Amino acid sequence: MIAIGSDHGGFELKTKVIEHLKEQGMECRDFGTYNLDSCDYPEFGHAVAKAVASGECEKGIVICTTGIGISIAANKVAGIRCGLCHNTTTARLTREHNNANVLAIGAGMVGENVAMDIVDTFLATPFSNGERHQRRIDKIEDLG
Numbered sequence: 001m002i003a004i005g006s007d008h009g010g011f012e013l014k015t016k017v018i019e020h021l022k023e024q025g026m027e028c029r030d031f032g033t034y035n036l037d038s039c040d041y042p043e044f045g046h047a048v049a050k051a052v053a054s055g056e057c058e059k060g061i062v063i064c065t066t067g068i069g070i071s072i073a074a075n076k077v078a079g080i081r082c083g084l085c086h087n088t089t090t091a092r093l094t095r096e097h098n099n100a101n102v103l104a105i106g107a108g109m110v111g112e113n114v115a116m117d118i119v120d121t122f123l124a125t126p127f128s129n130g131e132r133h134q135r136r137i138d139k140i141e142d143l144g
Contacts, residue, residue, distance in 0.1 A: 002123070003057035005031035005044035006107070007070065010063030012036075013107040013115055017061060020116050026123075029057055045073030045082075045104075052101050053079040060102035061119065067106030074102050081140070086110055088121040095125035097133050 002021060006014035011033055018028050031047040033039045041064045048060040060082075064070040067084045074082040082102035083094030086109055094100040103122045105115055127133070 001027045001029055001057045003029050003031060003048040003051040003060040004062075005033075005048040005060075005070075006063040007033055007039050007041035007044055007065075008036050009041075009065030010070070010105070010107040013105065013112065014061075014063050016112055017063070017115065017119055020119065041070040042073040045070040046077060049074040049077035049080045049082065049102060053077050059123065061105065061122075062102060063105045063107050065106060065108040067104040067109060071102075071104035074104065079141070081137070085118050085122065087114065088117050091118045091121040092125045095122055096128045097130075099127040099133070099137055
């Protein structure tokens with residue numbers, strides 16, 4: 001199950017990502033927002049992150065206009081490693097090197113086709129299990 005959430009700036013892209021994932025047979029849980037009314041991204045980033053941290057959902061996707069604010073909110077939850085990605089290379093590397101469990105996308109920064117490629121890459125890429133990468137992740141976890 002993929003947790004997904006956005007503010008009003010990411011709402012339209014979030015809707016398209018959900019459709020894209022469902023077409024691939026993936027289950028999603030939508031944590032809002034549910035319309036284009038102005039709202040605050042922290043509550044949606046936090047809700048997605050909590051669902052991933054608790055194990056309720058395997059991974060998460062958060063979307064706002066830039067991806068910055070909602071990624072900051074998601075990263076406030078212990079155990080979350082949310083990576084803001086603007087292309088497939090950063091999506092691949094945040095999984096391989098950081099074992100990121102939440103993806104952030106800026107709806108105003110990337111087009112729809114690129115966003116779908118980022119989502120697909122993020123979800124398909126495994127963690128490398130490299131010793132140096134795990135050591136660094138452990139150090140990040142020890143910070144909190």
